[in-house]
Amino acid sequence: MPGRRRSMWRLALLGAAAGSIACAAAGTAAACDFNDSHFHLTNYIQEGITAPRLLELMGERVCRSTLFGIPLQQQWNYHLSGQIQPRYYLESDAPLYYYSFTDAAIAKAYLDLPPKDRARLDPMITGFNPADMYAADHIRRVLTLYPGVFSGIGEFSIHKEFVSPKIAGGPASLLNPALDRLLDFAGEAGLVAIFHNDLVMPFNKDTEIRPYFKQLRDLFAQHPKTTIIWAHLGVGRVVQPVKSHILYLEEMLTDPQLTNVYFDISWDETAKYILANEQTIQVTADLINRHPDRFLFGTDVVAPKSPEQYFGVYEMYRPLWAKLTPEAREKVLKGNYQRLFDAARLKVRAWENANTR
Numbered sequence: 001m002p003g004r005r006r007s008m009w010r011l012a013l014l015g016a017a018a019g020s021i022a023c024a025a026a027g028t029a030a031a032c033d034f035n036d037s038h039f040h041l042t043n044y045i046q047e048g049i050t051a052p053r054l055l056e057l058m059g060e061r062v063c064r065s066t067l068f069g070i071p072l073q074q075q076w077n078y079h080l081s082g083q084i085q086p087r088y089y090l091e092s093d094a095p096l097y098y099y100s101f102t103d104a105a106i107a108k109a110y111l112d113l114p115p116k117d118r119a120r121l122d123p124m125i126t127g128f129n130p131a132d133m134y135a136a137d138h139i140r141r142v143l144t145l146y147p148g149v150f151s152g153i154g155e156f157s158i159h160k161e162f163v164s165p166k167i168a169g170g171p172a173s174l175l176n177p178a179l180d181r182l183l184d185f186a187g188e189a190g191l192v193a194i195f196h197n198d199l200v201m202p203f204n205k206d207t208e209i210r211p212y213f214k215q216l217r218d219l220f221a222q223h224p225k226t227t228i229i230w231a232h233l234g235v236g237r238v239v240q241p242v243k244s245h246i247l248y249l250e251e252m253l254t255d256p257q258l259t260n261v262y263f264d265i266s267w268d269e270t271a272k273y274i275l276a277n278e279q280t281i282q283v284t285a286d287l288i289n290r291h292p293d294r295f296l297f298g299t300d301v302v303a304p305k306s307p308e309q310y311f312g313v314y315e316m317y318r319p320l321w322a323k324l325t326p327e328a329r330e331k332v333l334k335g336n337y338q339r340l341f342d343a344a345r346l347k348v349r350a351w352e353n354a355n356t357r
Contacts (some may be wrong), residue, residue: 038231046070046101068119072099107145125154130176175215183226195230224259261295265320285308293331
């Protein structure tokens with residue numbers, strides 16, 4: 001009888017996954033503006049908004065959204081800031097540390113919702129240290145503790161301006177076997193991996209120095225079964241596009257070994273470079289129009305308090321939307337998200353069905 005109950009539970013789990021995908025697909029076909037591939041429910045001190053509030057903000061303009069916190073907690077060191085609470089990583093010299101409880105918090109926020117609302121969200125696992133060989137074990141543990149919840153891992157960071165040097169225990173590395181181990185497991189389980197890595201060191205615009213580009217290409221090529229979304233096109237607050245930045249992206253996009261790699265244009269900091277002038281808008285639009293299946297839009301908004309804050313990045317990009325073909329615009333804003341995350345839901349639920357006892 002216990003074995004029969006397990007089989008019935010597994011069938012129910014797979015049926016629920018298929019049902020939620022059908023429901024979400026119907027929503028995507030509606031007249032929404034976009035699906036959000038990059039959304040943080042909480043901030044660097046693990047505060048934020050509730051999942052019901054997110055759904056209120058999404059309204060009818062957003063069909064589906066990823067759902068993740070931030071894996072790093074900013075330490076409040078009294079000897080550095082006294083009674084002044086740092087709420088962001090740039091507000092203190094105190095270190096950041098990995099906060100694994102974020103995954104339980106995201107799972108609870110999701111599970112507290114009714115099924116029709118869950119169908120609009122794709123929770124992600126973030127509470128792991130990518131420099132730790134046990135990171136893959138953490139991800140496996142979260143999947144087995146919360147079956148039916150998660151669709152991917154990330155956003156997690158390797159090289160990130162200002163953040164990497166502040167992490168307790170030291171920064172991660174693209175050459176660390178721990179990263180290979182967790183990406184291998186993501187591929188095995190069907191999890192989408194949202195990955196932040198700056199293309200170059202801050203303030204470095206010398207295209208003859210490619211400190212991370214070759215490492216990134218090699219890493220991505222070593223994990224062809226893992227769906228990877230490279231966040232922000234490799235730029236940041238002070239990590240500016242290098243000369244011929246578009247050619248770097250084109251090199252990846254045309255590499256037959258990297259068809260598993262996708263690119264998101266989330267974050268207002270990314271938008272400021274793309275929208276810098278008419279030429280930057282046009283070359284970006286041309287790139288996306290040539291490769292419409294490989295780009296996704298996300299807001300990268302952190303715990304927004306108002307519709308204006310939530311939709312600000314989407315509105316910023318209107319000059320870019322105007323230059324995309326109708327096909328490319330539909331794929332970047334909706335279709336590519338639906339395709340990748342629908343596939344992830346089915347694969348992860350099947351992995352859970354086979355591995356959860």
